[in-house]
Amino acid sequence: MNYLDLTIKEIHEALLEGKTNPVELTKEALKRAKENEDNAFEMIIEEDALKKAEELSKLPVPKDNYLFGIPYIAKDNFSTKGYETTASSNILNGYVPLFDATVIKLLNEAGAILIAKSTLDELAMGGTGTSGHKGITYNPWDKSHTRLVGGSSCGSAAAVSDAIVPFALGSDTGDSVRKPASYAGLVGFKPTWGLVSRFGLFPFAPSLDHVAYFTRSVFDSALATELLSKHDDNDSTSSYKERPNYLDLNSSVEGKKIAVINGIYKTIQDKKVIEDFDKNIEFLKKNGAKVDFIDVDTDLLKAIYPSYIVISCAEATSNDANLDGIKFGPNYGGKTYSEVMFNARTKGFSALIKRRFVIGSYALMRENQEEVFLRAQRARHLIVNTFNKIFETYDAVYCPAAPNIAPLINKSSENINEDFMIADNWLAIGNFGGYPSITLPIGLENDMPFGANLMCKPFDEVNLFNIALKIEEGTGLKNLNYPAYAKKEGK
């Protein structure tokens, strides 16, 4: 029996029953991490992880502290005290943080064991998992390494999908957890903005950034939320709202009103995606949900991607202005202070990142700000107003998470028409409005998984988890992971 193939809840039960222990779990996780060939890791933390596992193994397993003894992985844009953190960018090579991100602290205190830092698109600015300084991270479902796993939380997605760990931290600014979750057959959850502290998360675009995470079941997402959704004084945007019990769930959709957005649904070209999504809708209806297909102004949907690009790149130019080689990161010298900064930034950032910075900077220029940056912020406002209105009537919005299965690596930039752009980018609505949003697998096509996404109004996580549990029940794809699937299918 390999316990890492199970969900957190199941591993916790095995720990309680003494069937396994933190040392065994950690050793196996480290072994799988080292054997992994998907280029998922910036760093594997072997010695400290084992030491911690040994200490934990001496302790009784606390009941309902689900993450006790569970090996986990953090995307390499979470500040980890004493462990180099680079955000997969050369400009941060060698940077060793002096403090832990709040979520890292909470996980460590709960007894979760950090076994690795995972790869990402450079500085989390990308959606392909190909732009980090260690190169492409591959989709574990395609052993021929021709498909993306998606990004920017590529390494975390690959690791959970490959059953190295049952839980991994990612970050989500546009869809950086929820899109790769779709490509890797995972549950990817982004809580309400402000619910989970961002302190220690390297910022990309703070008004859109969220801590988010991968699990292989809806309940595992809920139990992680129960642990991580604490108010944090270190993050001024951390919500003061009282948190409900996220594990008090009934998985009922009886009487729930769910909206499918026509303008998104109808842009999906992949027949298998639509077929399985429709099946799931029928299942929800059968279980008492009322599902409506509703219209939203297409011009608004078309504006999602451009607004996202403008806002995120603009904020990013500012957030990454601290990367100058003076206080930390590689320093290549120079005759003047500006030459020192210029050299560090010229050598440290990839061309892709630089182009995005120029775009962001262009949006903020005095003569452009009104027409570019502020207008994108206005568009964001209108989009959010529209969805807030929908949430006045509906409990949730539900649509396929992405237009297709994980794209081929060399074809990722093809297919760019406006319909595709909507289907490919609509998840950013969740970031615009700070909505809780969960992606979960709904089907497979040629042995490649794909998912759908559910969004609710802010702070409505319990409702979200309840509906998602029912969806999961309908798909039967709980705890989907590649090793178990391969075994079952005899691959």
Place this chain on the structure above:
Amino acid sequence: MNFETIVGIEIHVEMKTKSKMFSLAPISFGLTPNTEVVPMDMAFPGTMPRVNKEAVRNAIRVSNALHMSIDQEIWFDRKNYFYSDLPKGYQITQQARPIGSEGYLVINIDGKEKKIGIERLHMEEDTCMQHHFSDYTLLDYNRAGIPLIEIVSKPEIRSGEEARKYVEKIREIVTFSNVSDGKMEEGSLRCDVNVSIRPYGSDKFGTKVEIKNLNSIANVEKAIDFEAKRQSELLLLGKEVEQETRRFDEAKKETVLMRKKTDAVDYKYFTEPNIPPIRLSDEFVKDAIDTCPELYDQKLERFLNVYGLNEVDAKIILTSVDMADYYDEAAKFTKLYQPLANFIISDVNGYLNKNTISIKEFNVEPKFISELVELLQSKKINSSQGKQIFEKLVKENKSPLIIQKEVGAVLINDESEIHKLVLEVLEANPTLRDDFKAGKTRAQGFVMGQIMKKRGGKVNPGIANKIILEELKK
């Protein structure tokens, strides 16, 4: 042709809060570099700003003193630019919504009051300190993140003198409200001045020249006067004033070119997304204002009306808030307000000047000064004994009553003993009574002199005087 000088002033005031504007690093203005730094001050990735309540209170207090409207919703913006002293690559400031707007202060010019309009007051954070050496620069992050308020005047200042008085008034407000040390020499109050000139009667502004690095209030006046003269000479020669940044050369007493201004820097401001808008309650604002330490004008009024001091003396004591505080504390222990003021102005100030220390470094408890004043005023000691006690007091900081005993600075108060002495003098000088009756009042002084001589000056002069008069009249 005659020109009118137009001056606008931007003042940065460094607050003396216990922690920084957005980080929790301590501020003690300590000398060891890079020991008052937390991760945010180094712009380590993932750190986030947390607004300091006391800094907001300070900003409210100064805004109120400057008669400004106070925005009860606090918003911050990022000002984006690259410089060696700016750790984050942006400064968190309040561009769009300054906490204070549209105010004024009043200065006195040739006996007339003049209102100077103030455009805005906002909170922001300081940069790190750069120490320049011959071929390198060292960076100390202790200063990075210290709270600042920036106060921007309207271009309504018309001379170096007005500018000096404006800055003096601002300094007075920020020091009396305990917001800042307000020391220009040490950089806790910094002035950037914009100077332009135009023909009288014109309503257009001329080309602005910015003067930076002014390190004293006197230099503000000198720099502006020089600059106005320089500009008018240029115009009279048919030349143009160029838009540039200059600094004041103290030795030459003139402004010198630092750099020509190319097109204005684009700071690409946008709302700081890591600080949500902060709503200030009416009570919070009211409390900040109500608990604001007493400002100069209120203090002056109190010193005149409650202590009954004369205006000249009150103003001398109010030259510094520390001196005023010292006086207030001492005044709790005596009702002899004017003599107390006199003693502080002459004796205490004399001591401070002689030793070139400030009242803050003066280690005598205020109540001991009051005791000493009481001793002197009740004539229990004479002035030379007073001086003797004061000398010991500044060294030992203990009760003048104890010192008085230790040094034996006691006057003879016993009437019968004094009477005996007076009679001795009168017996030795039998003509004195007649002289006195004949109108030669100096006889009185002569007797006093003699008895003092006999007892080394230690006779209570009040009692002695009474007895001498009685005897002379006999």
Place this chain on the structure above:
Amino acid sequence: MKEVNKEVLKDAANRLLFDMKDEEYDTLLNEFGAIQHQLNLIGNIKGVDEVSPMTFPFDVTITYLREDEPETPLSQKDVLKNAHDVKDGQIKLPKVVG
């Protein structure tokens, strides 16, 4: 809006304190063609200029301000640990002028 050409882009990049290879500016210039199209999509929205720009996803107004109580600072050693060039307890740079 500011006109976009290679020079403007190079100037913008340099103001952000980096440079790119010449062909990267060509790529970027091409991208700006697509971006212009994308920006038009925003401009197409009815009434877009009638709503206020949004920074925060929903009303996040707070009333909290932190107390003015300092925490223990980093040691000087830690402050400088990640810096490349250090002298006399400070970070060293080539002489900064002006």
